[in-house]
Amino acid sequence: MDKESLLIKWLDGELSDSELALFKQLPEYQSYKKLNENAAYFKSPIINKEKQYAILKSRLEKEKRLASNENASFKILMRIAAIFVVGLGLYVATIKEDLVKVNTSIAEQTNFSLPDNSEIILNADSKIKYNEKDWEKKREVILKGEAFFKVAKGEKFEVETDLGTVTVLGTKFNVKQRGKLLEVHCYEGLVKVEVGEYNFKLPEGTSLRLFENKLKKGKTNFTNPSWISGKTTFESVPYYVVVEEFERQYGVTVVLNNFDRQKIFTGSFIHDNMDLALKSITQPFKLSYKINKDHIRIFKND
Amino acid sequence: MEKKLNDDICDENLFSSIYNKYIQDLNDFLYYKYGSLLGPEDKAQEAYIQLWTNCAKVSSDKAKSFLFTVANNLMLNEVKHQKVVLKYQEIRNGDSDNESPEFLLEHEQYLQKYKKALENLSEVQRVAFLLNRVEGKKHSEIAEMLGITLRAARKRIYSAVENLRKEIDGI
Incomplete structure (x- = not known):
């Protein structure tokens, strides 16, 4: 060899x-x-595989993020384009008058379905507008007042109010917008509330209140708003809000005498017995009331 | 031929298993071929990033050759005739303090010569030799890793040994 x-x-x-x-x-x-x-x-250095792999992974994620940023700027362009399209769409829609309007007057509630079988219960003295023709493309309603929504699963569903926009995917929630008060309760699913530039996500069983530019988060233990079952409930609201709601539910004018309208009230009143309802909103503050021909007077006994 | 279930490697588990399988070999290959100065570890990582980016196009049986080719190209882009520098590490033996200063000096000089001789080898010879002698790989494994025939692998290792011996012994 x-x-x-x-x-x-x-x-x-x-x-x-x-x-x-x-x-x-x-x-x-x-x-x-x-x-x-x-x-x-x-000998070459021994690689610490685990450590090096972790470094590699974080680098990969960074690159992924960069890539999605590029996507994001494209999305913004698309959004701008979409605003033009929607704007044009709205313009055309208004001309054709495809807008459906549902109104309730004082002391009235109404119950109706949207084209996708989402249900809306509209509380007294409230207005809802939506575009029936474009409903499949855009689920959006404009609300003034208070309404309970049971939204069928699907694309995003938007409720626009003067104070903010509420967005959901498929859920049960209540939106109340009266004067400077916006109250959203989420009973099922997840709701997004947009107020100005702020975004809030409300999971099931929570609520959000915007009152005179102050925000407060809370909890909801019920599965439906109480007004659907004939009762209005308040939690820490100024007394005049209660009085206004009372006026809406009973179709009366209330005159408040000798009492601070800003006093905070927590409680409820029923919708089908005015006497009992008046008692439940006056007794906590030891107020008296008198039912006159054209108005009700609530006053403080001296 | 049977159809492969995993046609691409865009699955994270699969990708990480490919990582663990080849990262040391890839690193050894780059280190022995190009030395320590050009950042063999970085190039190896870079090759894996490119593998992930192209994961949809690379099947698992092509992953290894993809990694080695990409890493090699990355190195070549940087090398541009730079001199290869190897390092040798301090290997401490338990009984090293028993050794005389003369022995230590002589040993140090030997390692210097060894290092220089290694640096003067051609890349292919150095890689094959060090994979064999340092990593203890069989000739057939080296052939498979480098994508060459067994005969070629043996030729490289043999020539490397003879060149090293001649240079160190000053023949």
Whole structure:
């Protein structure tokens, strides 16, 4: 066997004992041995696989984010384009008068379905507008007053009010906008409320109130708003809000005498018994009331 | 031929298993071929990033050659005739303090020569030799890793040993 084959076999660890003895007799053997013994000094660093993989992953995520940012700017362009399209659409829609309007007057509630079978119950003295023709493209209603929504699952559903926009995907929620008060209760699913530049997400069982530019988050333990079952409930609202709601539900005028309209009230009144309702909103403050021909007077006894 | 279930590697579990399988080999390959100065670890990572970016186009059986080719190209872009620099590490033996200063000096000089000789080898010879002697890979494994025949792998290793011996012994 020649030197080359011996060396190759040695290098691949395949020498037999007799071949090894031959190999050891080669004049170059000491040099080979030394080369072999010292090769370990040139070992490459051992990679900490876990650590390096974690670094790699964070780099990959960074690149993904960059890529999605590019997408985002494209989306903004699309959004701008969409505003033009929607604007044009609205313009055309108004001309064609595809807008459906549902109104309730004082002391009236109404119940109706939207084209996708979403249900709306509209409380007293409230207005809803929506575009029936474009409903499949855009689920959007404009609300003034108070309404309870049971939204069929689907694309986003928007409720626009003067104070903010409420967006959902498919859920049960109540929106109340009276004067400077916006109150949203979410009974099922998830609701997004946009007020100016702020966004709030309301999960199931929570509520949000915006009153005179102050925001308050709260909890809702019920599955439906109380007004649907003939009762209006208040939590920490100024007394005049209660009085106004009372006027709406009973179709009366209330005159408040000798009492601070801003006093905070928590409680409820029923819709089908005015006497009882009056008692429940006057007794907590030890107020009296008198039912006159054309108005009701609530006053403080001295 | 049977159809492969995983036609691409865009699955994170699959990707991480490919990572664990080849990262050390890839790093060794780059390190032994181009030395330590050009950042072999960075190039290896970079190759994996490109693999992920192209994951939809690369099947798992092509992943290894993709990684080695990309990493090699990344290195070549940077090399531009830079001199290869290898490092040798301090390997401490428990009984090293028993050794005489003369021995230590002589040993240091030997390693210097060894290092220089390695740097003077051609890239292909150096890679094959170090994978064999340092990483303890069989000739057949090296052939598979580098995508060459067994004969070619043996030729490279053999030539490397002879060149090293001649240079170190000053023949």
